[in-house]
Amino acid sequence: MGARNRAGAILRGGFATACTATVLNQLGNSLQFVAVLWYAGAAGPLGITAVRVCDTLPALLFGLHAGLVADRRARGRTVVWTNAAAAAAVTPIAVAGLTGTVPVWSLAVTGFCVSTTVTYAAPALGAILPALVARDRLQRANAIMTGGKAVVGVVGQAAAAALLTVLVPGDFFVVNALTFMGAALLLTRLRTGAPVVVADSVPHIGFAAVRLRVGLRLAIAMLGLGVAVMTGIWTVAIVELARTRFGGAWALSLLLMASALGTVSATAFLGRLRPALPVRSSVAVWALLPIGYVLIAYAPSLPIALVGTAVVGATAAASIVLVTSAAQESVPADSLGRVLSLIYLANAGSKPLGLLLLGPLFTVLGVRTLLDAGGALILAASVLGTLHVRRATLRFRQAAAGHSARAM
Numbered sequence: 001m002g003a004r005n006r007a008g009a010i011l012r013g014g015f016a017t018a019c020t021a022t023v024l025n026q027l028g029n030s031l032q033f034v035a036v037l038w039y040a041g042a043a044g045p046l047g048i049t050a051v052r053v054c055d056t057l058p059a060l061l062f063g064l065h066a067g068l069v070a071d072r073r074a075r076g077r078t079v080v081w082t083n084a085a086a087a088a089a090v091t092p093i094a095v096a097g098l099t100g101t102v103p104v105w106s107l108a109v110t111g112f113c114v115s116t117t118v119t120y121a122a123p124a125l126g127a128i129l130p131a132l133v134a135r136d137r138l139q140r141a142n143a144i145m146t147g148g149k150a151v152v153g154v155v156g157q158a159a160a161a162a163l164l165t166v167l168v169p170g171d172f173f174v175v176n177a178l179t180f181m182g183a184a185l186l187l188t189r190l191r192t193g194a195p196v197v198v199a200d201s202v203p204h205i206g207f208a209a210v211r212l213r214v215g216l217r218l219a220i221a222m223l224g225l226g227v228a229v230m231t232g233i234w235t236v237a238i239v240e241l242a243r244t245r246f247g248g249a250w251a252l253s254l255l256l257m258a259s260a261l262g263t264v265s266a267t268a269f270l271g272r273l274r275p276a277l278p279v280r281s282s283v284a285v286w287a288l289l290p291i292g293y294v295l296i297a298y299a300p301s302l303p304i305a306l307v308g309t310a311v312v313g314a315t316a317a318a319s320i321v322l323v324t325s326a327a328q329e330s331v332p333a334d335s336l337g338r339v340l341s342l343i344y345l346a347n348a349g350s351k352p353l354g355l356l357l358l359g360p361l362f363t364v365l366g367v368r369t370l371l372d373a374g375g376a377l378i379l380a381a382s383v384l385g386t387l388h389v390r391r392a393t394l395r396f397r398q399a400a401a402g403h404s405a406r407a408m
Contacts, residue, residue: 014132014190018125019145021183025083026149028179029114030156031163032090035172036107050104052352055111058119059348067341070124071334076190079128082121083184089113090177097170110173119348123340128190130328130336139278139325140271146321147267150313154260215279215389216330216339219323222385224346226286226319226378231351232358233374234312237296237367238305246302258306262313270321278329280389282322286382288315290375297371320347 040051069078093110096102133141160172242252275281288311295308324343331339361370 015129015141017186017189018128018132019141019148021079021083021186022125022145023148023152024179024183024186026152027156028176030153031160031172032176033160035160036111039102040104040107051108051111054108055115056348056352058112058116059345060352062116062119063341063345063349064338065341066120066344067123067338069120070127070337070341073124075124075128075337076187078124079121079190080184080187082117082124083180083187086114086117087177087180087184089117090173090180094170094173094177097168097173099170102170119344122344122348123337126324126328126340126344127333127337130333132190135329136274138328139274139321142321142325142328143267143271146317147264147271150260150263150267150317154257158257213330215283215392216323216326218385218389218392219279219282219319219326220342220346222283222286222381223319223323223343224350225381226289227316227347228350228354229358229374229378230289230312230316230354232354232356233370234293234296234309235355236359236362237371238309240362240367241296241305246305251302254302254306255309258309259313262310262315263317265310266314266317267321270318275322277393278322278326280386280393282319282326283382283385283389285315285318285322286378287386289382290379293371293375297368 036051036055089110093102093106096106129138129141163172238255239252242255246255292308292311292315295311296305299305299308320343324340327339327343328336358370358374365373
């Protein structure tokens with residue numbers, strides 16, 4: 001069966017429904033994201049900061065509990081009700097935006113509520129995926145969903161930038177409320193099989209589930225470190241370089257689009273190629289990040305910086321697809337939600353930490369210095385982590401072989 005036929009086969013049934021709902025959400029969220037930043041900007045930098053903190057805080061506060069809910073409650077119902085709750089959370093601000101002004105505090109509150117529903121939906125939907133897709137196609141399924149969200153995100157943000165001149169704030173929130181409700185209706189069609197039965201004695205968080213999986217545990221930690229450094233340094237660096245070296249807002253837009261293009265390229269590649277060792281690959285792939293950082297830091301022109309930014313986007317996307325697929329393939333169903341919540345926490349929760357810890361360093365250190373230092377840190381962590389995962393894998397295989405020999 002050719003690659004096109006294989007892709008067509010996977011885009012059917014329950015996975016097609018889940019993928020459509022996810023992409024629909026991304027469209028509404030990307031429109032609202034640009035609108036929120038624009039209108040929050042009326043209150044200055046503090047307004048933008050307040051809105052962004054409220055938007056990212058739920059991943060840190062509720063990420064681990066979301067995994068427990070995904071394992072103790074019907075996952076299909078969880079993804080339906082979280083989308084319906086998000087639609088309800090957006091509706092008041094949509095009405096207010098249609099009839100008058102939108103205060104910054106309401107943007108922050110709405111962002112917190114919507115982000116909370118997403119925090120609970122993410123591990124539940126990820127834990128559903130193995131019931132919708134054959135095990136050998138999980139990586140392709142994750143690549144399709146991640147790449148599709150990246151494409152729709154770029155289109156949505158570009159459309160939002162154009163529509164800001166002709167629409168009022170409420171219009172963006174109305175669209176997002178409709179996308180959440182549409183996703184909820186689509187997800188009611190999912191058939192995920194019998195609910196997972198979890199004993200009351202299971203640990204409430206996913207650390208115990210990965211305690212014996214040294215490689216997966218380290219891959220999740222590497223994801224958190226990589227995303228924190230990427231967000232805390234790269235995000236601020238491209239804004240500064242766009243303002244001071246490459247010509248302003250249009251350059252920033254191109255840099256963000258290049259990152260999305262890198263995401264799409266990585267997911268397209270992983271949709272066709274399945275590494276034999278996904279956990280080790282998810283750690284090793286971070287060694288590409290310093291290449292992107294060097295290209296950005298020493299770029300003599302914007303096109304070179306665009307290539308570097310694409311490498312950064314591809315690195316992060318490849319890591320999240322690989323580690324998510326590895327967890328879905330190897331973790332038992334009764335603890336998969338909690339493990340996926342750890343992955344979500346490492347990915348989403350590390351972003352505000354990276355910004356808070358590394359962003360202020362730009363006041364005392366230059367862009368090039370921080371890009372160099374961040375790249376060196378990630379390279380060292382990736383190499384050491386890859387070697388550690390390799391040793392742990394060898395020890396596990398030797399122990400398994402010894403156990404088999406004793407059993408004979």
